[in-house]
Amino acid sequence: METLVTVLLGVSLILAFIHFKFPCLWHDFQYLRKFAAVRLQRLKFRQKKPFYTILDCFLDRVRKHPEKPFIIFGNKSYSYLDVDRQSNKVANALRTHSSLTEGDTVTLFLGNEPCFAWIWLGLCKLGCAASVLNINIRAQSLLHCFFCCDSSVLIAAAELEEAVKEVLPQLLERNVTVFLLKSQSGTEGLRSLSEKIDRASDEPLSPDLRSRVTMDSPGLFIFTSGTTGLPKASIFSQDKVWAGALFLCLAGVTSQDVIYIPLPLYHGSGLLLGLSGAIERGITVVLKRKFSVSQFWDDCRRDHVTVIIYIGEIMRYLCNTPKRDNDREHRVRIAVGNGIRADVWRSVLERFGDIKIVEFYGASDGNISFINYVGKIGAIGRVHYFHKMVLPYTLIKFDTIREEPVRDSNGRCIEVWKGETGLLVSKITKMAPFAGYAGNLEHTEKKKLRDVFQKGDLYFNSGDLLMIDHDNFIYFQDRVGDTFRWKGENVATTEVSDILKKMEFVEDVNVYGVKVPGYEGRVGMAAVTLRERREFNCTEAFTHVSSYLPAYARPRFIRIQTCLEITGTFKYIKTKLEKDGFNPAMIHDPLFVLEEKNNSYTPMTQMHYDSIISGKIRL
Ligand SMILES: *[C@@H]1O[C@H](CO)[C@@H](O)[C@H](O)[C@H]1NC(C)=O
């Protein structure tokens, strides 16, 4: 008896010790199990002949539960079978009315609506890749994005007709087939598509049409506003589409769940994580045209949503609304996304109840991702031995002034210690290749870092500064150099500069982001020099900025300087400007703030500054 007690005591002491020493052991094990399962599954898909793509998965779901709702949009509901038939019609219409063949790329310029799903699936059925454009881009940006994916067909939403007309001559000049999702078009060269789809047959398409698609064929092109210049198209091979689609599985979503997608489908989060993930799980999607703070929880209640996806600001907006009695009346049990800050995370839990928040990290162009499977508040992921073995990565010392990695006397990079901030780089290997950007070899090269630890080795430069703490949790710290994040979007400073420079009174521009207490990321600011004897025209600047830049990219503050500081290598110095921020008491240069109400920039006052800091004015 006594021995038994001693043994039991001993065992529980050992267990307690293990728990104390390795508090996440169980989570680590669970993650290992899922990570291995997902990897194995992808390997199996790869080996299947013919290849098993997300479309094949969709067709399996259709066979399994044809009547299950796939997409709920407002008051309308479309079953898996409905969407399948509708995508057959799209594919048949395009076969008749265009010269598309397997391997071609079609560009979608389309907001969130159910037809996004069936047009995309229709293209899959023809063996075509889709490039999905941000619906806010216009003119030069639009043309640039269209042409960099070598696309020959554009399909645009009816409400984007004006934007398409603006670039129509340039498209037609290069023999692009331009379709508008309307029943009639009054413009020459702009073809209507809706009635062609309506009239087309819903007969299934032969798999022969896509017989040459492999796991390495491009499936999607998704744009990132990267570190330099115009947006860049990240190539998503069929295999990488799977990597995105299997994320919900890693996050613990089951086939009984219902997912809410208010994020744009032209982003990785909406299309890969959300829509493709839903197909993989075989679940119902509640699709929303646009994120709305006031309707968010009502939508979730009405449609029995159990999973939401977010970008950081969304959760903050939800927490900023006045409290309501029914805040906890909902079925949401999992929130997957990235960019939630620790304080917001805590208020979500406090206010909306027990929601499992699964924060992850993964640049859509990158080749490395982390997932915070433990639910550690504030972290973006956790170092896991097995994960690191399969996809090697490390944090290296980075010089933020010179904006490059620090190298030792042998020219090699230096790994940082735990608790120190460093640049995330991941090894480019066969398991973790880097597909790069479509039509942009130069930018693809720029993201590669060579001779990191050994001569001839090759790493992907994420451009993100992270920190790993002593408990192996990973935290996001900042973005390097030419981009910053605002409202969940990457803002490319060079792109904003190029646009500001087009104003004739402007001589030179340095765009950067400044921190505002209580906000995730940085808000845009520009230091500007003026041409001789010219003045800063507030209304013209406002009009210019609003017509050429999406809201999140417009510089909120403009600071007029007599000259811009540059480095010895002719790079603009941003660090000091970022430190100065936008406090008029600290800045003696003329300082302007963008005022939407006045349709103008207006001089920044101390009062205005105080209101922003105190949260009275929301940005
Ligand atoms: C467009 O098509 C016309 C007629 O088929 C051809 O002559 C022309 O070279 C094409 N232009 C381009 C840019 O491909």
Ligand SMILES: *[C@@H]1O[C@H](CO)[C@@H](O)[C@H](O)[C@H]1NC(C)=O
């Ligand atoms: C890196 O890319 C490969 C192939 O494109 C993909 O299989 C892998 O999942 C990617 N890694 C991550 C972490 O996204």
Ligand SMILES: *[C@@H]1O[C@H](CO)[C@@H](O)[C@H](O)[C@H]1NC(C)=O
């Ligand atoms: C500013 O620009 C607008 C139109 O671009 C013009 O009408 C106005 O006169 C300008 N103001 C000044 C002070 O130059």
Ligand SMILES: *[C@@H]1O[C@H](CO)[C@@H](O)[C@H](O)[C@H]1NC(C)=O
């Ligand atoms: C802009 O509008 C605010 C009120 O919204 C007003 O106080 C301010 O004077 C206006 N500025 C200019 C330059 O008209």
